[in-house]
Amino acid sequence: MCRMAAIKSKEPVSTALALRMMLAMQKGHDNSGFAMVMQDLGGAFANFKRFPLLSMACTSEGLYRAEKFLDDLGFTPKFDYQPDVDDLPGLDFQKMPHYVFRNYRYPEHFTNRPWDEKKLLLVDTRLKLRQLLNQDGQGYVYSFWPDVLTLKEVGDPRDIGTYFQLWNEDHWLKARVISAQCRQNTNYRIVRYAAHPFFLGGYTLMGNGENTFYQKNKEFQQGKHPGYIGFESDTQCFLYTLHYVTEVLGWPLAYYKHVVTPLSHEEISRRPDAPVLQRIRQSLQHLEINGPNTVIFVTPEGNMGIVADAKKLRPLVIGRDGDMIAVASEVCGVNMILPKRNTDRDLYPAERETVMINNNLEIQQWIQ
Amino acid sequence: MDPVNKIPDVKLDDVKVRSNGNGLEKKPANMVTAPAVKGLDANRAYAIQPTYVRDVNPVDFPWKIKWNSDTCIRCGSCVSTCTFGSIEPRLQRQGQTLSMGSFPNPVDNSQVIMAIKQVNDPKHYCRGCMMCEKVCPTNSIRPVYNEHNRFPLVARQGGSPIKRGGRGHHLPFRVLDTIKVGRISQMTDPSLDASRHTFDLLTPLGRNLPPDELPFKVENGKLVMDGWAPPLRWIYPVMIGDMSVGALSWRMWEAVTMAVAYLNEEYHLPVRMSSGEGGMPSRLLKSEFLKYFIIQIASGHFGWNRIIKAMPEMVADPAAVLIKIGQGAKPGDGGLLPAEKVAPHIQAIRGVPKADLLSPPNHQGLYSIEESVQKMFLSMNAAFKFRVPVAIKVAASATSVAVFNNLVRDPYHIVGGFFLDGISGGTGAAHEVSLDHTGHPILSKLRDCYLAAVDQGRQGQIPLFAGGGFGDTGDLAADAFKAICLGASGVFAAKIILQLAGCVGNEKGRCNACNTGHCPVGICTQDPRLVARLDVDAVAQNIVDYFLALDVELKKLMAPIGNSSLPIGRSDALIAMNKSVSERLQIAYAC
Numbered sequence: 001m002c003r004m005a006a007i008k009s010k011e012p013v014s015t016a017l018a019l020r021m022m023l024a025m026q027k028g029h030d031n032s033g034f035a036m037v038m039q040d041l042g043g044a045f046a047n048f049k050r051f052p053l054l055s056m057a058c059t060s061e062g063l064y065r066a067e068k069f070l071d072d073l074g075f076t077p078k079f080d081y082q083p084d085v086d087d088l089p090g091l092d093f094q095k096m097p098h099y100v101f102r103n104y105r106y107p108e109h110f111t112n113r114p115w116d117e118k119k120l121l122l123v124d125t126r127l128k129l130r131q132l133l134n135q136d137g138q139g140y141v142y143s144f145w146p147d148v149l150t151l152k153e154v155g156d157p158r159d160i161g162t163y164f165q166l167w168n169e170d171h172w173l174k175a176r177v178i179s180a181q182c183r184q185n186t187n188y189r190i191v192r193y194a195a196h197p198f199f200l201g202g203y204t205l206m207g208n209g210e211n212t213f214y215q216k217n218k219e220f221q222q223g224k225h226p227g228y229i230g231f232e233s234d235t236q237c238f239l240y241t242l243h244y245v246t247e248v249l250g251w252p253l254a255y256y257k258h259v260v261t262p263l264s265h266e267e268i269s270r271r272p273d274a275p276v277l278q279r280i281r282q283s284l285q286h287l288e289i290n291g292p293n294t295v296i297f298v299t300p301e302g303n304m305g306i307v308a309d310a311k312k313l314r315p316l317v318i319g320r321d322g323d324m325i326a327v328a329s330e331v332c333g334v335n336m337i338l339p340k341r342n343t344d345r346d347l348y349p350a351e352r353e354t355v356m357i358n359n360n361l362e363i364q365q366w367i368q
Numbered sequence: 369m370d371p372v373n374k375i376p377d378v379k380l381d382d383v384k385v386r387s388n389g390n391g392l393e394k395k396p397a398n399m400v401t402a403p404a405v406k407g408l409d410a411n412r413a414y415a416i417q418p419t420y421v422r423d424v425n426p427v428d429f430p431w432k433i434k435w436n437s438d439t440c441i442r443c444g445s446c447v448s449t450c451t452f453g454s455i456e457p458r459l460q461r462q463g464q465t466l467s468m469g470s471f472p473n474p475v476d477n478s479q480v481i482m483a484i485k486q487v488n489d490p491k492h493y494c495r496g497c498m499m500c501e502k503v504c505p506t507n508s509i510r511p512v513y514n515e516h517n518r519f520p521l522v523a524r525q526g527g528s529p530i531k532r533g534g535r536g537h538h539l540p541f542r543v544l545d546t547i548k549v550g551r552i553s554q555m556t557d558p559s560l561d562a563s564r565h566t567f568d569l570l571t572p573l574g575r576n577l578p579p580d581e582l583p584f585k586v587e588n589g590k591l592v593m594d595g596w597a598p599p600l601r602w603i604y605p606v607m608i609g610d611m612s613v614g615a616l617s618w619r620m621w622e623a624v625t626m627a628v629a630y631l632n633e634e635y636h637l638p639v640r641m642s643s644g645e646g647g648m649p650s651r652l653l654k655s656e657f658l659k660y661f662i663i664q665i666a667s668g669h670f671g672w673n674r675i676i677k678a679m680p681e682m683v684a685d686p687a688a689v690l691i692k693i694g695q696g697a698k699p700g701d702g703g704l705l706p707a708e709k710v711a712p713h714i715q716a717i718r719g720v721p722k723a724d725l726l727s728p729p730n731h732q733g734l735y736s737i738e739e740s741v742q743k744m745f746l747s748m749n750a751a752f753k754f755r756v757p758v759a760i761k762v763a764a765s766a767t768s769v770a771v772f773n774n775l776v777r778d779p780y781h782i783v784g785g786f787f788l789d790g791i792s793g794g795t796g797a798a799h800e801v802s803l804d805h806t807g808h809p810i811l812s813k814l815r816d817c818y819l820a821a822v823d824q825g826r827q828g829q830i831p832l833f834a835g836g837g838f839g840d841t842g843d844l845a846a847d848a849f850k851a852i853c854l855g856a857s858g859v860f861a862a863k864i865i866l867q868l869a870g871c872v873g874n875e876k877g878r879c880n881a882c883n884t885g886h887c888p889v890g891i892c893t894q895d896p897r898l899v900a901r902l903d904v905d906a907v908a909q910n911i912v913d914y915f916l917a918l919d920v921e922l923k924k925l926m927a928p929i930g931n932s933s934l935p936i937g938r939s940d941a942l943i944a945m946n947k948s949v950s951e952r953l954q955i956a957y958a959c
């Protein structure tokens with residue numbers, strides 16, 4: 001089972017917390033990697049929040065191509081961070097030659113455009129970059145968005161942490177929102193793009209479990225938006241559904257739950273909003289999650305959301321203490337970083353709940 | 369004691385002796401047998417005439433009757449039960465040698481006995497329906513399939529093409545049987561428990577709007593309806609296919625309607641049934657149970673006079689209207705109800721005189737798909753004020769995808785379902801040449817249509833319902849499940865409903881006499897004496913029981929793949945054990 005750890009904190013925190021949560025939940029051999037998306041950054045990037053941040057792992061050729069491409073579009077570098085690494089012998093993971101974390105200025109003619117247009121530009125640019133590097137294996141472009149940093153590697157999570165010095169609590173990488181995930185070793189042919197969390201247009205999402213409607217989800221999503229590509233992991237579908245419901249259809253976030261885990265017909269028929277729910281169920285029948293899954297997502301505003309499958313076949317726990325909330329797929333993950341919390345206040349989201357955590361760490365539980 | 373060898377007082381010359389020879393009876397060496405020629409007298413019977421070998425004989429027929437003279441008690445049950453006049457009692461002289469007393473004293477003698485003989489008239493050929501066998505108290509008679517028959521060569525006498533009902537299409541193998549549910553949830557995701565988890569098996573019937581065209585607006589953070597949306601019904605994914613009252617006996621039709629109402633009212637299983645092209649009884653049209661029925665309109669428009677007249681008094685809308693364009697069992701052919709079956713009550717329901725009722729192969733005035741959408745769909749939608757889904761049924765064909773694509777792009781959003789009927793479907797009556805040599809298997813076309821919708825991102829917008837041979841082996845749940853995984857929103861099945869009522873017909877040529885008006889079990893006939901053979905309540909009960917079992921079986925198939933909602937289009941759950949099938953249907957091959 002994939003292990004998930006998410007942290008939402010009032011103050012920027014180090015990635016070491018996420019790594020420790022991960023290792024607490026690890027069972028047995030695990031070599032398929034570590035991935036995380038950080039939002040609302042502190043540390044080195046704190047002063048560059050407005051500038052789109054490119055997260056990329058690539059070859060020299062890939063780097064050359066990407067730089068040229070961005071330059072041609074009119075993006076100019078603002079701040080570049082070359083991570084210090086501990087390249088110790090015997091580290092068990094597949095390194096890439098370059099790890100790029102770089103803020104860019106918008107092209108001049110875009111500087112004063114509305115955010116809606118900038119969003120489209122950023123998504124479009126990342127997709128083109130991805131294609132540019134992907135065609136002959138020159139690298140991976142994970143995100144290109146203001147105040148969002150992505151790191152994904154395949155290998156032993158502990159060693160990945162060592163290499164990037166993520167164990168260091170005073171590290172240059174800090175954020176108020178961290179979503180991290182490690183996979184169980186079911187698949188040795190894993191590619192970096194298959195590692196959660198996924199990011200698209202301001203939305204971050206990771207999940208665990210098996211998306212048994214993967215094929216239905218995927219077939220429906222293909223072509224609905226240029227960003228709905230890849231499908232290297234069945235969990236990507238959950239992100240695309242979230243994006244589709246809220247961004248493309250413009251529906252209130254609460255309807256995400258109605259799409260992925262619709263109420264039974266019997267329950268729907270008893271509700272005053274039955275006509276709406278029935279139409280949603282009919283029209284978006286292919287986006288249902290029908291397997292065992294829990295999903296953690298972060299909205300563009302930085303709010304963290306949690307939903308579970310309709311039978312609650314996958315566990316998830318939310319623990320809170322002081323200025324931090326930790327969410328983990330197993331309670332030992334939360335225990336690792338919030339050992340002194342009052343566990344009576346832990347939340348186990350129910351199958352019909354959407355749990356939302358806002359930037360003030362207030363928790364709302366919406367019953368579907 | 370009377371001597372057993374006493375000859376009854378029968379003049380042999382007066383008896384038309386026929387001994388078309390089969391049977392298990394002993395033939396004493398001296399028994400008088402005569403060649404099988406109608407009207408041949410016994411004297412001439414001894415002479416072998418070359419012309420006799422050209423005459424039609426039961427050896428030419430698909431079924432031969434085996435009869436055991438020794439065990440037969442001459443009760444006559446078989447003869448009176450056979451609705452096809454295929455057997456008759458005949459007198460036959462039988463020789464005997466007997467010895468009585470203490471010393472051997474053999475005496476040759478003979479007597480005339482009553483024998484059961486197969487009629488050698490192709491119009492009365494044995495259908496293999498086994499009714500004689502069923503009613504015989506001593507197991508003395510049964511039909512045996514005659515694989516060397518020459519029936520197609522003798523049955524066109526008089527220049528008439530062969531007609532029959534039922535099924536059977538000379539298909540090389542049954543594709544559904546090469547497909548298994550091969551993706552089982554185990555450690556990666558748990559299987560569900562068919563008896564403990566809740567399952568939601570309903571499927572939408574009705575035009576499905578693309579999500580971005582749903583008439584929603586946001587009010588206080590909630591979506592509310594803001595405009596018209598096409599009518600929508602959530603129904604059970606297995607429905608009862610079109611069988612008209614007329615093709616079916618009124619009691620059979622009644623039994624099916626009772627079962628449907630019972631399943632809905634008592635078990636809340638929203639099973640729907642199509643009326644077939646033949647109208648419906650007024651009482652049903654004006655009852656609240658109409659909501660469980662799909663009213664069909666086909667090219668003959670039979671019964672629509674009555675339906676239209678009943679409209680002002682309807683208290684419920686029908687589940688849907690189904691425009692029948694074609695039928696899988698006999699594509700390109702219109703409906704056919706032979707005059708023998710047009711009894712007075714059928715005349716009343718359909719509004720016709722007693723005559724062969726032939727629906728034209730086409731709806732008059734429809735010459736293109738676009739036009740059909742505008743004319744037929746709009747008018748049927750308008751008839752029920754856009755409250756009732758209007759669907760279309762076509763025979764699977766090489767052109768199915770073109771038709772489907774066109775309807776999917778219908779700008780008015782008024783096509784509420786695409787019913788695709790494959791070659792293995794049944795029919796009440798058809799020309800044998802159509803039944804056996806025209807048509808297209810269902811699965812590849814179902815898949816093509818679904819994938820065509822996927823290519824356009826329009827899957828589910830017009831729900832696909834597949835029919836034609838589902839349930840032929842008795843396992844309708846498995847067949848339905850596989851079709852659903854291949855992209856069907858649901859399936860329709862009809863023949864199996866007849867079988868549940870006692871129909872003995874099968875794909876191997878048994879019975880299939882539904883066109884004759886002589887259905888031996890009272891299903892496909894309007895002859896009151898035959899209809900009386902049907903126990904309406906028992907039939908309804910059988911159908912209800914079958915659906916209840918099917919419901920459990922569907923869950924038993926959904927549970928191992930970890931789904932509680934219908935896996936429409938989840939072809940990854942299937943494997944094919946035939947390479948060509950796997951390639952054609954785009955599912956994994958396994959061996």
Ligand code: SF4
Nearest residue numbers: 450494495497498500
């Ligand atoms: S099998 Fe049927 S058709 Fe043939 S003789 Fe018996 S009852 Fe008649």
Ligand code: SF4
Nearest residue numbers: 871873879880882887
């Ligand atoms: S038993 Fe009746 S319904 Fe069945 S095949 Fe024979 S005639 Fe048709």
